[in-house]
Amino acid sequence: MSDHHDTESNHLPASVEEPIANPGLPAHKPRPTDVDVKAERRAERQVAAFFVLSMICAVLFCVAYFTLDIKDETDTFIGLGASNVALGATLGLALMFIGIGVIHWARKLMGDVEIFEMRHPAASSPEDREETLAQLSAGLEESGIARRPLIRNTMLGAMGMLGLPLIVGLRDLGTLPGKKLESTVWAKGTRIVRDVTGTPVKPSQLEVGDLMNAQPEGLVTLHHEEDVAEGEARGVEYLEGVDLQVAKSKAAVILLRMEPKDLTFSERSPQNWQVDGIVAYSKICTHVGCPISLNEQQSHHLLCPCHQSTFDLADGGRVVFGPAARPLPQLPLRVENGYLVAQSDFREPVGPSYWERDSK
Amino acid sequence: MRLLNRPLNRVAGRLSRHRRRPLAGLLVMLLGLFFTGALYAAFAPASADKQNGTDDAEIAQGRELFLVGCAFCHGQNGEGITSQTGQLGPSLVGVGAAAVDFQVGTGRMPMVQPGQQAAVKDKVYTDDEVKALSAYVASLGPGPSIPTEDDYSIDHLSKDEQREAIVKGGQLFLANCSACHNFEGSGGAMPEGKKAPSLRKTSDKHLYEAMLTGPQQMDVFSNGNIAPEDKAAIIAYLNSIEENPGYGGFSLGGIGPVSEGMFAWLLGIGGLIGFAYWIAAHSARSEKTEHSEETPA
Numbered sequence: 103m104s105d106h107h108d109t110e111s112n113h114l115p116a117s118v119e120e121p122i123a124n125p126g127l128p129a130h131k132p133r134p135t136d137v138d139v140k141a142e143r144r145a146e147r148q149v150a151a152f153f154v155l156s157m158i159c160a161v162l163f164c165v166a167y168f169t170l171d172i173k174d175e176t177d178t179f180i181g182l183g184a185s186n187v188a189l190g191a192t193l194g195l196a197l198m199f200i201g202i203g204v205i206h207w208a209r210k211l212m213g214d215v216e217i218f219e220m221r222h223p224a225a226s227s228p229e230d231r232e233e234t235l236a237q238l239s240a241g242l243e244e245s246g247i248a249r250r251p252l253i254r255n256t257m258l259g260a261m262g263m264l265g266l267p268l269i270v271g272l273r274d275l276g277t278l279p280g281k282k283l284e285s286t287v288w289a290k291g292t293r294i295v296r297d298v299t300g301t302p303v304k305p306s307q308l309e310v311g312d313l314m315n316a317q318p319e320g321l322v323t324l325h326h327e328e329d330v331a332e333g334e335a336r337g338v339e340y341l342e343g344v345d346l347q348v349a350k351s352k353a354a355v356i357l358l359r360m361e362p363k364d365l366t367f368s369e370r371s372p373q374n375w376q377v378d379g380i381v382a383y384s385k386i387c388t389h390v391g392c393p394i395s396l397n398e399q400q401s402h403h404l405l406c407p408c409h410q411s412t413f414d415l416a417d418g419g420r421v422v423f424g425p426a427a428r429p430l431p432q433l434p435l436r437v438e439n440g441y442l443v444a445q446s447d448f449r450e451p452v453g454p455s456y457w458e459r460d461s462k
Numbered sequence: 463m464r465l466l467n468r469p470l471n472r473v474a475g476r477l478s479r480h481r482r483r484p485l486a487g488l489l490v491m492l493l494g495l496f497f498t499g500a501l502y503a504a505f506a507p508a509s510a511d512k513q514n515g516t517d518d519a520e521i522a523q524g525r526e527l528f529l530v531g532c533a534f535c536h537g538q539n540g541e542g543i544t545s546q547t548g549q550l551g552p553s554l555v556g557v558g559a560a561a562v563d564f565q566v567g568t569g570r571m572p573m574v575q576p577g578q579q580a581a582v583k584d585k586v587y588t589d590d591e592v593k594a595l596s597a598y599v600a601s602l603g604p605g606p607s608i609p610t611e612d613d614y615s616i617d618h619l620s621k622d623e624q625r626e627a628i629v630k631g632g633q634l635f636l637a638n639c640s641a642c643h644n645f646e647g648s649g650g651a652m653p654e655g656k657k658a659p660s661l662r663k664t665s666d667k668h669l670y671e672a673m674l675t676g677p678q679q680m681d682v683f684s685n686g687n688i689a690p691e692d693k694a695a696i697i698a699y700l701n702s703i704e705e706n707p708g709y710g711g712f713s714l715g716g717i718g719p720v721s722e723g724m725f726a727w728l729l730g731i732g733g734l735i736g737f738a739y740w741i742a743a744h745s746a747r748s749e750k751t752e753h754s755e756e757t758p759a
Contacts, residue, residue: 131747138748176707183709205741297637298630299692307686311676314687315637358681395641396652398679405653407641412653423653 127216135210145210152203159196166192283456286318286353288447291438293319293338294357294382300329302441303357305377311399314357316382318444321350352452354385355433356395357442360402364416371418375434377442382433383419384452387411389426391453404430427455524598527591531572540602550576557675558605559596564671566592568664578655579678606674606684613690614670616698624698627691631699634692638683647700648716652679662704666697 134141166188170177177184225231247254293302297315300322308314320338323346330340341349362379375381383404387394392408402416411424419430431452434445451459529538535551537543542553554561565571566587570580587595596608612618616627636645639661644650647661656679661669673693676682683693714721 131749134746134748136748178707181708182711183707186709186711209741209745296688298633299689304686307684309682309684309686311682312684312687313681395638397681398652398656399676399681400679403653407650410653 127218130216133210133214136214142211145206149203149207149211152199152206156196156199156203159192159199163189163192163196283453283459284451285447286452287321287341287349288318288353288433288444290444290446292444293438294355294435294442294444295319295322297322297354304440305380305437305442308357308359308380310359310361310379312357312359313395313397313399315385315395316355316357317350318353318355321346321353352386354393355382356385356397356404357382358397358402358415360416364402366417368418370429371432374436375432375445377435377437380435380442381415382435382442382444383413383415384431384433384448386453387426388421388428388430388452389424389454520594520597521601523591524594524596524601527587527595528598531586532595535573540599554599554602556603556605557599559600559608560606560671561675561677562596562599563592563608564668564675564677566595567671568668570677579657582659606671609667609670609674611667614666614694614697616694627695628698628702630692631695631697631702634688635696635699638688639696642680644717646703646713646716650717661700666701669697669700670694 135145136142166185170185170188172183172185179187226234242248294316295302295318297317300317300319302319303314303316319333320340323342333340357380359378359380362376365376365379365381367373371381385393385395387406387408389406389409389411392406394404394406394413396405396407397403397415398405402414403422404413404415404419406412406424406426409425411426412422413426413430414420414422415430419432421427421429431448431450433448435442436445437443528536528540532540532551532554535543536554537551540554543550562571565580567585569583569585572586573580574583585592599605600607616624619627635647639647642650642652642658643661644658649660650658652658658680664672670693672680673683673688673696674685685693688696714725
């Protein structure tokens with residue numbers, strides 16, 4: 103180390119030659135406020151006026167806060183909520199007048215002398231650098247870190263082990279999802295209900311071309327009490343709160359009725375999964391999990407608005423465009439007691455890919 | 463025969479002497495057919511007329527208009543025309559009066575030229591002509607009829623029920639409609655140059671008809687899918703957001719971060735930059751000599 107620093111310091115230029123002669127600063131011209139006492143007084147009053155305007159705005163903010171109604175009879179101002187407009191405008195103007203006042207003060211009245219500072223090399227002087235390096239070497243020599251590997255190694259080990267408490271602490275941020283991503287609340291015989299209203303669906307209620315946003319029974323909040331009692335008698339579990347949202351984020355489906363002749367059946371979308379042209383697909387895009395229901399009736403193409411993945415719902419949810427790598431999972435349907443129900447859960451995990459998922 | 467004749471008087475008895483004549487059976491059958499036909503004529507057409515609210519004259523007028531304005535693409539009997547390059551116009555059998563009232567009433571039909579989507583323009587037919595066309599197409603096959611104000615209005619509900627309907631309509635709108643028509647009904651882009659139109663200026667009747675019939679690429683939301691009172695609730699919600707004051711400021715077209723970002727970057731930040739330039743550029747200097755003790759550096 104000590105071999106190098108001498109040669110480095112020799113490369114530093116002692117001083118920089120000016121390629122063009124320095125013309126120096128132009129002659130300083132005073133501002134009107136520097137030479138005219140009247141102008142100076144006027145500028146002073148202007149600055150004070152801006153600060154006073156700011157105070158008025160702050161008071162107006164308080165007045166608007168208490169006088170403008172935001173409850174039943176909302177005050178409006180050109181079609182906008184008057185309270186929000188007044189609060190925003192007064193607070194914004196109060197801050198802006200302080201800013202304008204300060205700038206006006208600085209430009210008209212504060213010191214107006216041009217200041218310059220010549221550039222100089224950023225490095226320390228060669229003497230300082232030499233002395234620092236010498237001290238560092240002496241310190242290393244005195245600590246004996248090179249001669250005492252036991253101390254060095256245990257110290258490095260101690261610092262490394264500090265990572266363990268961190269990792270153990272992170273573990274409690276949440277449990278691993280385990281198999282939860284592979285299943286939804288759909289099960290054999292789960293009734294399909296309309297989203298929002300929660301009513302069960304008969305095949306005859308759907309016409310060709312119909313699209314219905316649907317949920318498994320129990321995942322809708324707008325229920326009539328007698329329906330809930332009847333459902334619970336059949337063993338339906340009605341979820342609420344966080345559980346409802348978690349279950350809904352995986353279980354949401356769209357239900358479509360098409361001409362049966364338009365449907366293409368395959369191994370992954372067999373004929374016995376549909377009922378009279380009615381098919382159900384997961385509403386969760388297989389790309390990154392946006393909920394999708396932008397369907398085009400005539401082409402049966404379902405478009406995800408996030409990244410334009412497009413699925414052909416007449417052909418087992420096949421990807422026809424976009425970044426999605428897998429078809430939309432289809433929910434096998436059948437009719438039970440006149441209502442549409444699921445034959446089983448989805449046969450594959452819904453939503454986007456994840457590490458542990460097999461790639462089929 | 464015997465049972466019929468038994469309670470009758472001897473005129474009937476005399477008649478019954480001819481009952482075994484060869485033509486007697488035929489005569490009775492003809493009489494039976496006549497009475498059945500008369501009964502049917504008395505009741506059935508009357509109820510059919512009531513259902514459709516139309517009459518033959520209107521249907522005939524509609525057919526004349528249809529042959530001039532629509533038959534080129536939809537066929538002389540509304541059966542649809544498929545050309546070598548694809549479908550020119552779909553079959554109108556069974557689309558119902560509601561579909562015609564929507565397509566012609568909003569100016570989408572007759573189309574000026576084939577394209578990705580029938581464009582909205584000033585309507586070509588008068589209200590009476592639209593009615594006649596609807597009646598004619600409805601006569602081709604059973605389909606949804608034109609909704610009445612009772613279907614799409616919630617005025618008959620009490621104040622509290624109306625509020626309830628608007629809240630429910632909002633949830634239904636977000637679940638079923640907002641994917642294409644945007645969260646406040648401002649419309650949005652669809653693949654291949656198509657668009658979901660804005661719902662802000664659409665009349666209640668046309669909103670109802672669009673849900674009922676699923677025009678063009680829109681899905682159908684039949685009465686079995688979304689119940690009539692829920693359709694009325696969705697319409698009530700759309701009307702209510704027109705009346706709401708803009709708490710968040712100007713809606714800027716209501717299309718979310720696209721227009722908001724444009725205004726923030728161009729007007730907001732652009733304005734600040736302009737203001738900063740103005741502050742730095744504005745600099746008055748005096749030619750008078752200095753009177754203070756300051757000296758130039």
